[in-house]
Amino acid sequence: MKYLSEYRNKEATLSYLEAIAGKATSTWRIMEVCGGQTHGLVKNGIIDLLPDTVQMIHGPGCPVCVTPTSLIDKAVELLEGGVIVCSFGDMVRVPGSEKSLLEAKSSGGDLRILYSPMEAVTIARENPEKEVVFFAVGFETTAPANALSVLHAEKAGIYNYSLLVSHVLVPPAMEAILDDEHCMVDAFLGAGHVCAIMGTHQYHPIAQRYKVPVVITGFEPLDLAEGIYRAVSQLEEGRYEVENQYARVVREEGNLQAQAVIEQIFETGEREWRGIGSIPGSGYRMKGSYDRFNAEKKFGIQQRKVVTETRCIAGDILKGIKKPSECEHFRRECSPLNPLGAPMVSSEGACAAYYHYKSESNQA
Amino acid sequence: MKNKDHITIAHGSGGVLSRELLDEYVFAAFSNPYIDQKHDGAVVPVDGQLVISTDSFVIDPIFFKGGDIGELSVNGTVNDVAMCGGIPAYLSLSFIIEEGLALADLKKIICSIRKAAERAGVQIVTGDTKVVEKGKGDKIFINTTGVGTLHLKADIRLQRVRPGDRIVINAPVAAHGMAIMSQREGLTFESDIVSDTQNLNKMVEVMLDRFGEEIHLLRDATRGGLAGVLNEVAEDRNIGIHINEEAVPIDSQVAAACELLGIDPLYVANEGVFMAVVSESVAKEVVELLRKEFHQTESGVIGECTESHTGKVVLNSHLGGKRFIYPQIGEQLPRIC
Structure with a gap:
């Protein structure tokens, strides 16, 4: 685990935090895009250690949180129809309009919690009489592995395998947030893992058009402190550039091989974001040539009317307009065991991060 | 067959x-x-x-x-x-x-x-x-x-836990749960992590021989992990418990596996780890005993009971920030990326 302990170094992190306090002369609001960063900030107590002049806004970068209810309903429908549904762990507890995948499993569905879609292909090979669907949720980060699983299945002639796709893309979401009339974001910490795949070049137009600094940042305490420092420096100096704090992982061009795999299987298209709405060009869908691996086509699942959650303020949370602790249901009717909405379920959701880690004195 | x-x-x-x-x-x-x-x-x-x-x-x-x-x-x-x-x-x-x-x-x-x-x-x-x-x-x-x-000298009761008491643990956390998880169907990462299963009765017997009533409470941190037992004590006794993150021992390979799978080691099951709530006056000696006579080399004082934050477990992060450790909700689910 080289590269982990170094980036948890106490002295180095604290000296950046001190430098931030010295640098910030006016109040700045910085949005960390990725849910992993939200957790890093809250878990390490960094938010408490920032000066009052720097406020963190927790962004939409939790793929589970933005997966629409209608898609969870589709997965539940498949599960109840006898299909083996495979999913990452976070997804299984998110409530659909009637039930979550975990609840559908309790009534007899064959749900498998996996770490890799390749395991789902193996399950398909071992169960030729059954249909196996992988719930392909995620940002650009998980898209290459999901695409690769399809290529692998095709090569091996495993046709009882398909993907239920809910891939979302970061740059269009950032633009949607900046276009919102209530937007309060002065700068972004860009999502390190997403950029490892896609590179940093997509962010230059955003930085220039909206005059907003974007610092691609990692997930460890030192990464986060340095990322915030760099963002504050740009703001104080009136710059708005794309900087790469996470250079040990992220290259300007990204991972070209991974991008090629994505392009082979997926194309961009309109996608619905839970709590935010439909954003043009903000997601991946499977290309027509891969229809036989596309669960929506294969099982003829109809687009349903989306049930909107009346009590969960996920949209305001994901856009950074409200903090979890400002929601009247937080810690009352809404908890990880009984979530009203997705941000309370996923380990990367802002509400769950606040619930698990934020100390009471700092919740206001 | x-x-x-x-x-x-x-x-x-x-x-x-x-x-x-x-x-x-x-x-x-x-x-x-x-x-x-x-x-x-x-x-x-x-x-x-x-x-x-x-x-x-x-x-x-x-x-x-x-x-x-x-x-x-x-x-x-x-x-x-x-x-x-x-x-x-x-x-x-x-x-x-x-x-x-x-x-x-x-x-x-x-x-x-x-x-x-x-x-x-x-x-x-x-x-x-x-x-x-x-x-x-x-x-x-x-x-x-x-x-x-x-044991003739034992007086182990929740009511005996009081502010100022020290929390001692005998061994690194999360080894058992991660050993099981690394071997379970569907998880294919290779590791040398071994379960920590061991009998604790001999250690406890000698601790009681030596320190008797200064040992106020004992709990083994099985399902729900260390976070689970700490919360039980804090809630049931209505007392605060403050833990120092840096003092909680964990094997580097176990920590890496937890990191990889997105799992918090404080919630992972143990089968050879216990928590002792003891008088401040004997805390260091208890640790010495466990280290020297029972080869519990990672044993240490990880925190203390407080009058503040009643009913809560507070973790002091290595950076100096604080966060609450809540009881586990549902089962721990691996994260997406």
Whole structure:
């Protein structure tokens, strides 16, 4: 685990935090895009250690949180129809309009919690009489592995395998947030893992058009402190550039091989974001040539009317307009065991991060 | 499948095969004056107040790095008796076996039980064996009940926990749960992580000999992990508990596996870790004892009980930030990326 302990170094992190306090002369609001960063900030107590002049806004970068209810309903429908549904762990507890995948499993569905879609292909090979669907949720980060699983299945002639796709893309979401009339974001910490795949070049137009600094940042305490420092420096100096704090992982061009795999299987298209709405060009869908691996086509699942959650303020949370602790249901009717909405379920959701880690004195 | 190699329904019928199974596998392994009576129960001598605990073991996989279900079924119950301040002496042993279990596997499990019982200094005095049809169980379930006598110097009660008490733990956290998880179907990462399963009764006995009433509370951090037991104590006693993140020992490979899977080690199950709430005056000596006499080299004081934050467990992060440690909600689910 080289590269982990170094980036948890106490002295180095604290000296950046001190430098931030010295640098910030006016109040700045910085949005960390990725849910992993939200957790890093809250878990390490960094938010408490920032000066009052720097406020963190927790962004939409939790793929589970933005997966629409209608898609969870589709997965539940498949599960109840006898299909083996495979999913990452976070997804299984998110409530659909009637039930979550975990609840559908309790009534007899064959749900498998996996770490890799390749395991789902193996399950398909071992169960030729059954249909196996992988719930392909995620940002650009998980898209290459999901695409690769399809290529692998095709090569091996495993046709009882398909993907239920809910891939979302970061740059269009950032633009949607900046276009919102209530937007309060002065700068972004860009999502390190997403950029490892896609590179940093997509962010230059955003930085220039909206005059907003974007610092691609990692997930460890030192990464986060340095990322915030760099963002504050740009703001104080009136710059708005794309900087790469996470250079040990992220290259300007990204991972070209991974991008090629994505392009082979997926194309961009309109996608619905839970709590935010439909954003043009903000997601991946499977290309027509891969229809036989596309669960929506294969099982003829109809687009349903989306049930909107009346009590969960996920949209305001994901856009950074409200903090979890400002929601009247937080810690009352809404908890990880009984979530009203997705941000309370996923380990990367802002509400769950606040619930698990934020100390009471700092919740206001 | 040859019947002579595997458990069949007939092994649980009470007939000839049942008798053979008991004689060859059970009675042969656990000979002592009590079980040798081959009666329906055991008549055993005791001296003092009785401490009793029972537990069922349903772990999958039944064999894992660092142990198996047999060893676990002895250590788990022995440790529960020890956590009450008891000195465990006798165990009952019940098997519920799924038809089709390899007799060789049963033999291995019984061998582990014998060795674990010897290490813990307890005797298996009575038991039961049932066989269920294929699909009605999962290879083998084991129930053990432990009986012991209360240590004469023990006064282990929640009410004795008070502000200023120190929290001592004996060993690094999260090894058992991660050993199991790394071997479970569907998870293919390779690791050398081994379960920490061990009997704790000898340590507890010497701690009580030496420090008696200065030991206020003992809990083993099994399911729900260290976070689980800390929260139970904080809530039930309505006291604050402050933990220093840096003081909680964890093996670097276990930490890496937790990191990889997105799991918080404080919530991962242990089978050889206990938490002792002790008077401040003896905390360091307790640690020394565990380190020097029981090779618990990672033992340490990880925190203390406070008047502030009643009912809550607060973790001081290594950066100096604070966060609450809440009881686990549902099961821990691996994260997406």
